[in-house]
Amino acid sequence: MGKQNIALVGLGRIGSAFLREISGKQERLNLLFAAEPSNTPGKAQAIAAGIPMATLEEIAAAGNKVDIIFDLTGNPDVRKQLREQLAAHKNQHTVIAPESVARLIWSLISSEALPVIEGRITGY
Template sequence: MNKQNIAIIGLGRIGSAFLDAMLQKKQNINLVCVAERADTPAKAQAVANGIRIASLDEIAAMGDKIDIVFELTGLPETRKELREKFLNTQNVHTVIASESIARLIWSLISDADMPVIQGRKTGY
């Protein structure tokens, strides 16, 4: 199986848990970059592990260098902005995976509970 090139957007509670899992399960995964505006512990962890910090514009422009973007901010406007950037850069390769998909994958790779943020809406 070819490695999947991955980006994570949002390194709060859910994004940081997902980053931890990705760093432990590197088989067939190439974590290309992450995007996080705030100075979170997970952002520092990404830097310490040599993972590039990128903007949404940079991620969209990477085209086929990113197979899947896990958009874990919980902000519908961020997903909308990312979809628009993909359209503007003609990036038809990269798939945007929402928090719902991340939770499904989490249930397959971990026995631990993924953080739950009360009142947070998931979906595409």
């Protein structure tokens, strides 16, 4: 199996933890882009690692270069914007993995606990 080309959207507490954990998996994952509007430690970590920051539109416009977008924002409006951008760019290749899928993957790759944010709505 080849590498999965991914993008991370949201580099807050959950996105930062996810970024740290997958950073050691470059033989199977290729992190092409990250998106984070705020100045978070995760954004600084991504920039320091040379991961390009992108807008949601730029990620969607990348077409089949991005296999999976991990939406780690917990914000339904962001997920809606991602879907709209994928449709606007006729991108039928890229899939959006919500935080619940990231948590499943996390449970398979890490023995640490992923941060839990009270009141956060997860799902598709």
